[in-house]
Amino acid sequence: MHLSDDDTVQSPTTEGDRNAEFTKFMRKYQDMVYSTAARLSGNDAQAEDIAQEVFLRAHARFEELRDNPRAAGWLKTVATNLTFTHLTRYRKRWVFFSQLQSRDEDGDAPEHEFPATASVTDEVQDDERHEFVEAALRALPDHQRVPLVLFHFEDMPYEEIASKLRVSLPKVKTDIHRARQALAGILARRGITATQLES
């Protein structure tokens, strides 16, 4: 069985076939891998590097992944782990620069200015809202954004997040709660509320 039901390509016999097959594989999963890396890292350039590394590794194991229904899970796990490595490696540099910004004592999200449009509290179009939510996510500090993304996008339970990040369960819950509050605050200032979302 291939990765998708409509995929009728036979097993590749030549290098060219294999490359074509891998290109198809990459097209199918590149947005997912890039999204995972971008949301976790909060940095598009880093996310591109991470996604690239994920597919280089996938290419080395393509024989195993091509017909594997768990390929998406494998790609997500590798993207997540590589992003953690990336965040750890660049953390000291990141902290240095982040200390140049003013912060709350708790290390909560700073007050960011987002580009406003003429109709701040009026109806916000879907595309615009999606972009704004992504920007709001990027504005969260790492220690809030990472567990929030793992919980809401990756469906990871609190316990697993705590284990993966090697922090206590209460800290994970606190960080996610604060992230939600910070995100809700940013969205509310943009006119995105629960009522507006349901309408």
Next chain:
Amino acid sequence: MTPLEHFIDAILRKQPLRRAPAGFESRVLRLLAQQAARPWWLQGFSRWPRSAQLLFLPLAVCFVPLLFRAAGSLTALLQSARTSAPLSAAQSAASTVGSLGHAAQTLGELVMREIPSVWIYGGVGLAALLYAALFGLCAAAFRTLVLTPQHAPY
């Protein structure tokens, strides 16, 4: 689920996937082509041909005694040359290297001849044990000091 959690969950679940940058696919394919164009010995060990992988270990094991033997031969050659002609700077340097090799060979032979093999194996085992202990200690220190919650990667 609290109203806040419900609201954020609803907002985030409605987010579509981020689109990978336009040149992403070609960038990856270009890197793969560059990787494939490199000779196999410049690639990772796992990408070496199976025969090369199988040959590598015995060759690596044999390399050290072969090096000693070559050093000894070089020393003998240079000693014979020294008696027949004055040494140039290059010959002098080569002679020094050869002497060092000869000394290492002599020391190795002495160790193998004079020290009981049980001691040698015991010493090697002890060194391996100390190496493993040091590795474990460093790993534990890294996990404790670097990957503690306040240094967690987020």
